[in-house]
Amino acid sequence: MKKVTFRGWDGIVAVITLGMKRGHRDCHGLTKRESDKRYRVWIKKDQNEKEELDTLIHEMLHCASWQSEEDWVAQTATGIADALYEWGFRRVD
Numbered sequence: 001m002k003k004v005t006f007r008g009w010d011g012i013v014a015v016i017t018l019g020m021k022r023g024h025r026d027c028h029g030l031t032k033r034e035s036d037k038r039y040r041v042w043i044k045k046d047q048n049e050k051e052e053l054d055t056l057i058h059e060m061l062h063c064a065s066w067q068s069e070e071d072w073v074a075q076t077a078t079g080i081a082d083a084l085y086e087w088g089f090r091r092v093d
């Protein structure tokens with residue numbers, strides 16, 4: 001299990017866990033809103049690097065803009081992930 005806390009977007013705090021919440025194993029990621037400023041994010045393990053980057057950005061966008069439509073979040077996350085991956089960004093363990 002890996003936990004990361006990030007701050008930004010007007011003081012939002014998200015706690016990110018690598019590994020899916022029970023009952024959501026088919027999802028790539030999941031975000032639960034715990035309050036206006038606090039979110040809990042689960043990222044599925046064993047995705048390839050690009051999928052994992054896309055999923056992390058996707059869930060962070062939900063935190064930053066909870067009211068946004070799923071289609072917009074998905075398309076934006078994939079666009080950003082593609083650009084970062086093309087530019088050479090990779091996860092370092």
Ligand SMILES: [Zn+2]
Nearest residue numbers: 058062070073
């Ligand atoms: Zn989503």
